[in-house]
Amino acid sequence: MEFTYDAYKNMIQLLRKHGYAFCDYWNYEEYDKSVIMRHDVDQDLEKALEFSDIERELGISATYYVLMTSNFYNVFSGKNREILKKICENGHAIGLHFDETQYRKTNKDWWKEAIDNEITLLEQCVGREVTSVSMHRISKETLAADWKIRDGKVINSYAKEFIEKHKYISDSRRSWKEDVIELIRREQYNRFHMLVHPFWYDPNEKSxxxxxxxxxxxxxxxxxxxxxxxxxxxxxxxxxxxxxxxxx
Ligand SMILES: [Zn+2]
Structure with missing residues (x-):
C-alpha cells in the first residue's frame, strides 16, 4: 500500500466494503466485525489535522493520541489548542500518548501518578474527558505489565484485549509488517486494531x-x-x- 491520502481512502472504503464497522475502544463489542482506528501523533500536529479532515470527509472517526512531553510540539500553545479543537470538531477523540522514557522509574507504580497528571493536563487543554491512553514506543516490560489506568476506568490501548483479541497492525517506521489490503480482503479476522501515523502520508507518494x-x-x-x-x-x-x- 502506498503512503498517500488516496491509498488511505481506498483502504477505508475496502474495510467498509468488507463489512467492518468503525468503532472505538468502548463500543466495538456491539459489532460482529469492527475496526478501531488509532493515530499516534509523534511529531506533527498540523499533519494530524489534515488527516482528520480526510477522515471527516470519509465519515469515520478515530482517536488521535498526543504527547504532553514532546520536544516537537506544545499542546498548550494557542495554535495547537486550536488544532486539537478542530480535530475534535471533525468528530474524533483525543487520547493521551504517553512516553515512559520521560520519567525516572522510582518504584513499580511510578507510572500511576505520571499518567494521571498528564490526563488531567490534557483534559484541561482540550476541555473534554480523555478516556484512553496509548504508549509511545512501548517497552517490553510495560507491554507485559498490562497497566490498568485509573483502575481500569481509562482504556490502555495496549491492553491484552486490544492486542491479542484483535488483529493489531501498524505502519510504524513507515512499514506495514503485513499486507494490510490482503488481510482486509481475506476477512480472516473479525476485529482490527489499526495504528496509522498521519506523519507518513501525503497527497503524492514520497519516500x-x-x-x-x-x-x-x-x-x-x-x-x-x-x-x-x-x-x-x-x-x-x-x-x-x-x-x-x-x-x-
Ligand atoms: Zn508514538
Missing amino acids: AKEVLRSFCREQIYHCYDELSRNTRDLSELLEKSELSFLGE
Missing part, C-alpha cells in the same frame, strides 16, 4: 527520506518564524534567506 527531509526543513523555518515573533528586527541579525545550511 521516507523525502518525508523526513521536508519535515526537518519545515522545522527550521518554523524555528525562524518563532525567533522572528520573539526577537525585534531579527532579519537585521539573520535573514531567512541565510538559512543556507539547508543545502538548497
